[in-house]
Amino acid sequence: MARDTKRDPKKKGEKREKRPMRKKKCKFCLDRVTHIDYKDERRVRRFMTDRGKITPRRITGTCAKHQRMLAAAVKRARLIALVPYVREYYR
Ligand SMILES: [Zn+2]
Numbered sequence: 001m002a003r004d005t006k007r008d009p010k011k012k013g014e015k016r017e018k019r020p021m022r023k024k025k026c027k028f029c030l031d032r033v034t035h036i037d038y039k040d041e042r043r044v045r046r047f048m049t050d051r052g053k054i055t056p057r058r059i060t061g062t063c064a065k066h067q068r069m070l071a072a073a074v075k076r077a078r079l080i081a082l083v084p085y086v087r088e089y090y091r
Pocket of ligand 1 (some may be wrong): 027
């Protein structure tokens with residue numbers, strides 16, 4: 001399986017054509033946030049999916065430092081039931 005991951009050299013050039021790489025900035029760095037308040041529900045929720053998962057860094061553009069702080073904040077917020085572990089959804 002892993003051996004087959006080598007790309008066809010013909011396809012290499014057209015790989016990134018559709019999506020221009022726009023560099024995402026860490027929103028916390030822009031605000032000069034030094035610590036993320038887990039009681040700030042609205043801010044924490046913005047970095048969660050509709051199912052209650054923490055949005056990955058590659059999507060939000062959050063830097064490693066702030067992503068770690070965010071993850072800790074989300075987990076604390078979950079523990080005191082500010083945000084859900086799992087959002088209810090249609091069965
Ligand atoms: Zn940051």
